[in-house]
Amino acid sequence: MKRPFILFFLILLFLHPVYAQSKKAGNAILSGKIIDSASHLPLEYATITIYTSASQLPFSGSTSDNAGLFTLNDIPAGNYRLMVESIGYNSFNIPTIEITKNSIIDLKNISLTKKSVSLQNITVVAHGRLVENKIDKMVYNAEKDITSQSGVATDILRKVPMVSVDVNGNVELSGSSGIRFLINGKPSSMFGSNIADVLQSIPASQIKSIEVITNPGARYDAQGLGGIINIILKKNTAHGTNSTISLASGSRTDNGSFNFNARKNDFGFHAYVSGNIRPYATTPYTSNRNSSDSIQHTSTLYQQDGSSRFRRQAIQTGLGFDWTVKEKNNYSGSVSYNQFGYTGNGTVFQHQKNWSADQSLLSDVNSLSNTSNFYKAHNIDAGFNYKRTFDKEDQELEVSITSSLNNSTSTAGNNQLLLPMDSLYYGINNRNPGKETETELEVNYTQPLQKEIQLGLGGKFSLLDISSQADIWSLVPNLKSYTRNKALSNNLDYHQKVYAFYSEIKLPVGSLFDAKMGARYERTEINSFYSNAQRQIPTPGYNTLVPSIYFSKKIGDRHTLKLSYSKRIERPDYGDLNPFINTADPKNITAGNPYLKPEIGNRYELGYALDLGSVGSFMANLFYRANNHDIQPYIMYYPVLVIGDSTFSNVSVSSRENIGMEKNTGLNLFGDIHYSNKFTFRSNLFFFHRHIINVLQPGFDAYSFNYRMNINLTYQFNTRWVGEFFGNFNSPRNEVQGRYPSFVTYSFAFRKQFWNKKGSLALTATNPFNEYVNQQTEVKGPNFSLNSNRKIPFRSFGVNFTWKFGKLEFKKEKDEIPGGINGPTD
Structure with missing residues (x-):
């Protein structure tokens, strides 16, 4: 270090x-x-x-x-x-x-x-690049992506270099799922729940761009092992007023958004509302689990065959302002309200056979499981920002405060009946309300020391409070009634404080290269209470020192080399820590782990960028990342498990564990080629080798080679018609206990502009020739092996309508010559 x-x-x-x-x-x-x-x-x-x-x-x-x-x-x-x-x-x-x-x-x-051409009340400006490569981040300009506009945030993320998304919407950045998600540069408590659900609740038409920072600098939070993904929502800074309406309807998702922007002189205002609905879809499911009891010398085959139905809905709305006073003082603020949730139900046929050591059949039991689940969350984000500039160029002071409040409620139920008599022998109902509040106060100051040398200083205080209550009612078969299960019910209170200070400097090292170096110190203090933990263990506070280094070298006008290093931390969230034991499926139990340690990662990256001018661009990134105390899902099998006064047989328990160390070495290649003014080709290739050192089962290390590739073709038929094809393949993902499935998706889109390019209509199709995506999973652990297959409905057809209206004023500034005709003087 x-x-x-x-x-x-x-x-x-x-x-x-x-x-x-x-x-x-x-x-x-x-x-x-x-x-x-x-x-x-x-x-x-x-x-x-x-x-x-x-x-x-x-x-x-x-x-x-x-x-x-x-x-x-x-x-x-x-x-x-x-x-x-x-x-x-x-x-x-x-x-x-x-x-x-x-x-x-x-x-x-x-x-x-x-450069602009006025078309009545609309100004059309020249388009920039779809992907921009900055010194410390990569920017994907989502508003230029026509295929994803009828979808959600997840559909856009699939196209972003170095980002991969599985069929369930789970996101990885450079092979890591430890990502710090931001909205307009600020955290939101809604990401503290299920990130995949949140991303699938944000319409793509609401997103302006996505920033990817794999090696964040000292100014950024240390949280997020894989890096930071910042989702920038649309906002117009031009003078005048304008609005945009976007409506999309499809067989898999319906969404819409409305944006309003107004600006006069030094005051601007914007507001938006958006929402989406995913109608019910049915997912067939089968699984086979083979297990053995080394004490009783028996073996068991447990089979499941059924399906589940799932529906999702969400709405977001917000408003904001920015006001510049006397040129040097800028005030801005925003508030947003978000609501999202889902409902589902399922029916599963279960078959269990048990054999003795001599292969004599001991039991053969058939049963039927009926499940239901519901989740709903309300979130409010609010923030205020003050920025002060000075006479000295690039000298800035910025103070901001943000607060986020999230209230959620989830319920789940499971009734199991023995066949063929349909007698109810197991039942459980869960209700879990929770509240999460996150508040941050941040101060940043930039001081130019001399020409091209800038010093940055700052600090942040963040406060996270979580409370959760889980009430469980279990069936008493003899009474045919439900009673509160005190052993499984629990509550938690989780309080986390993080004090952070940083310093960084940006400067040229002669004519050799540009450098940006810094360090961030974070002090984390946690006070938690878990009502049903076996023992309450105080979590000691800990210190984290996070260095970051960037070197950038321009070679001529077209070539750029970058070398960077950063240290990151991944603190387990309360969903990982909560010891609540979910027995909705008595054969497949899930539980939190209150004794998890935070992950610590070190990442090195070498990047190369080639600017081909009007022909396009090319980027290559080579990285190495090592994570200590690596957190992964881990399954343990128990022939008999006693929880409170309940006894479960032939059960697997899934939780999160500090598995050991994970080492990843990878290469990302991105190319953007314009064969002509009509035809554009883009492709991203990502390869990485993973080595997992398993300390829970010494000697059972895991080695794997993983890759992802996509291709994007765009053809401009004329000034009003454009077509696009996108195809993506993710290889199977290997973790410490098994192999998770590959994933293939492809989509087509055609868009026509009309009303002097103020309106557009797009037709989209995703996986039109395949109704399902088959997800076959293989997991192995001590005394068990599991093979499962989920058939996820993915085929969809959609239509998107967008209309821009209003009056914008682009005032051309005079080409003033700084310092007069002879230029500035000393």
Whole structure:
């Protein structure tokens, strides 16, 4: 852990002499920052070219970095002119710049205006890239993806490089499910429940972009072993008013959204409402479990054959504002309300045979299980942010407070009958209300030390409170009535405080490369109470020191190399820690583990990006990640299990365990090729090797090779018609106890624009030639093996209608020359 800090201080020690020697004696340095004239955000990859006044041939040039900054070194004294260009923007000209010996000229902000063509009350601007590669993150511009617009957030995530999604909607980033999800850069307590359900409740038409950060910097929370996924919802910053309505209907999902934006002068307001419904779908299911009792010397075959029906619904609504006062003070705030839930029921035929050691049949029992479940959650997110800028460029102070409240209720029931007499012999009903509150106070400050060197400081305090009550009623067969089961019922109170402080510095190391280095310290304190834990063990507070290092090197105008390292932590959530024992299925019990330790991970990444200009782009990322105290699902088999005053036979118990250490080495390749102005080809290939060191069963380590690949084809038939195909394949996933199934999906989409491109109609089809996706799972553990198959309905057809209306004002700013005709002075 000390090595990254040794490297950090060595670089700082040698920084000043290296930086000072980058300039040749007598020659000048010219620098500046390229920004968008409307949003004032920095523009990356803008081309800066300088000419001598007497020549049409370029004398020197450069491109802007992710902060919009550029520097031209070693310019002899003389008269020059400067040209700035960026895709989708009007070029900017400074006709005369007089440069003297040993001068350092700062052009400050250079504003570029977007190229636009007015169509009545709508302005169409040039499109940027679908995928953008920044120094510390990758951005997927979801609003440019036509295939996913009739779906949900999960459908978009399937297309994002380095992200994989299984058929159940579970998300992994670079092979890890430990992901910190954010909405508009802020946490939400709704992700504290079932993340897969939440992601399938957000309409894709509501999402502007998705940011993926595999090695987060010191400013970000240390939570999230695989990294951070930030979902940015749509909001328009242009002046005037505009609205967008999007409606989608399909055989698998119906959703819709409405967005309203208004801005006048320095005040902006936005509001939205969206929702989706997934109608009932039936999933057939079969399983076979073979087990043995080493004490009684018996063996058992347990078979299940049935199906379940499932329905999901959700609604989100919110509003927000931003207000700039006297140019340097910006206030913004938002509040949102989210509600989502699901209902389901199922019927399963069960057959159990038991044999003695000499293969004599001891019992043969048939039974029928009827199940039902229900879940509903209400969530409120609120936040306020203050940002202060100063006369000194890039000096900023930001203070924010966010709060999130989530109330949820779940119920489940199971009645089991012996066949053929249909006599009720087992029944259980669960009700589990819960409440989760998360509050964060954060302060960030950025101080430029000198040109192109920035120091960042900040801190955060976060408070997480969870309360949950589980009430269980069990059938008393003789009385044919239900009584409260005190042994299984429980309640919990969980309180977590995290104090965090960080510091990071961004600077050029001479002309060698750009660096961004930092460290984050987090103090975690937990106070918890579990009513039915065998013993209450106080959780000691612990300290986490999280370093992060980024090196970036531009080679010419097109090549970029990146090397990064970060340390991450994955704290188990209350769903993992809650010792509630769910016996809704008495043969397959689930339980939490209050004694889980947090995972600690170290991740190294080497990245390469190639900008092919109008032809496209290419990215390659090589990574290595090692997780200690790795948390995974783990199944134990018990011939007989006593819980309270209840006895269960031939039962498996699934919980989460610190399995040991997991090592992953992988490669991600992404290509975006524009064969012509009509045809675009995109593909993402992801491969990784996994080695799991099993400390629960020494000698039973797991090795596996996993891969994922997708292909995306887009063809623009004319200015109004566009078609798209997307195909995805995930290889089988191997964990410590078994093999989880592969997954194939493909989709087609066609969209036509009309009403002067203010309206559009899209037709989509997903897996049109296959009604089901077969999910075959193989799991092995001490004294048992399990093979199961779920046939998940995945075929769907849909239609999406989008209408944009309102009046936007794009005011073209004057091309002002900073500092006058001769440029700025020292």
